[in-house]
Amino acid sequence: MSVFSAVAEPHRRQILDLLREGEMSAGELVERMDLSQPGVSKHLKALREAGLVAVRVHGRRRVYALEPEPLEEIVDWLEPYRMLWSSRLDRLEHHLRENP
């Protein structure tokens, strides 16, 4: 599964957002989300395979940590578009400056 697809699923984005607060066990994620335990587990598997999270076994807990690097692929893809629309905004600014 591509990083793009991994991130297309709202629950998976929510998991990543939660992990931005810091490492968290699978159970803690389940508590914080409105989704069944198997559901969360399955999404965690997808995120693992996309390289977006890393697991550390701690006792019987699995502690998950954010691994944001693969997101760079999306950032890189977006880059030319950002330039596009900022140049458009520049044009708009320019236009407004000339026609107040």
Place this chain on the structure above:
Amino acid sequence: MSVFSAVAEPHRRQILDLLREGEMSAGELVERMDLSQPGVSKHLKALREAGLVAVRVHGRRRVYALEPEPLEEIVDWLEPYRMLWSSRLDRLEHHLRENP
């Protein structure tokens, strides 16, 4: 369909990439892509509904233009992650790993 899902499909990303070169008719897009005409047309519909492209009717042609603004939602979502990995110097590591 969310912007995230719209962009998750490789053919749709390809369409957007092509449109970065400038406006283009549907037929021109079909010529440039390895996908049937109906296939391209369906993806164009999805992109229209996501607000990522705009159509202009010109004779019997439909001329499509890039409308990059909705991508900002993705950029905004990514922003905290960019800060995360730049603060952790993951970005530098990544860069050094690829350019030793």
Place this chain on the structure above:
DNA sequence: AGGAAATATTTCTGTACAGGCATATGGGTG
């Protein structure tokens, strides 16, 4: 060793959706 806790996996069901082909629609031209 036995049981409980934490998590993963399997199984099932429904749904979404991509792709191809055939067909409809709408505008342009003779």
Place this chain on the structure above:
DNA sequence: CACCCATATGCCTGTACAGAAATATTTCCT
């Protein structure tokens, strides 16, 4: 008006995948 071109839409099939419930697995604790 009849015909052609460009594009959209319908229909069909296969596949991927999300969610729920039940079950398996691993590890800790006593």
